[in-house]
Amino acid sequence: MTETRFVGRTYETEPFEVTAESIRAYMNAVGDTRVEPDLVAPPTYAMVYGFDAYWQLWSDKEVALDTAHLVHGEQSFTYHRPVRPGDLLKTTGRIAGISARGNMEFVTFDLSAKDAGDQPVSEASALFIIRTP
């Protein structure tokens, strides 16, 4: 069982430079290749620029989440503006909740991304479920 004392712990990404190549690699991977006049990242690309915050949580040896038995349960995003090449985005993730029910454990992770001018770009919340065998 993950210790509840880790609620409130935060993780910050290095500034992520959004490039046209990175957006196109993502679009090609998911098969979302419709052309728009302006290259704007698909909304779920928030998972790419924020990914290092998730990675830091999953690999935090103190918190020690059982990642082999971790599944993604729910996800939400809110967007303040579109993301384009040239954006420099920094994401902060925060462990917002840890709870258990039976052999299942629930970890809520909230994220907030800001641009180089410190203006909000997007927020996200992930629910991870760990099933102890």
Next chain:
Amino acid sequence: MTAVREVVDFKAIKIGDALPDLRKTVTVEQIRAYAAASGDRNPIHLDDEFARRAGLPGVIAHGMLTMAFVNQLVTDWLGSRGAVRSLQGRFAGMVLPGDEVRCTGTVLNKDDSRRRITLSLGAANQRGERVFTKGVAEAEV
């Protein structure tokens, strides 16, 4: 690359309208490409042996790949990626290589004063088992 499409006509949208379905067949290659593009190289998505030891039938697709399909259902219909204001949902089932994911959506609400559309979204596999539920998106058109 597919052609540029006009942004959806706000006036023509009606509550209850169904979005055209989006179908995607997931492959091992696509899961690998998603891992590379997103950075998420968790071995349950890449290593069959590891996935089986974790109690899975083999490698599974990232939940976020399914959500990306649902996202595309919305933005293809809107004709705009920048118009989405929120997106959420629940990963209700595993998606395995070879599965065909069918994404569906309907217009739940329309707010004329704010030019906002609320959509109800979901996805199921080829056996009709739901893999993404309680999906909701908001867009400003």
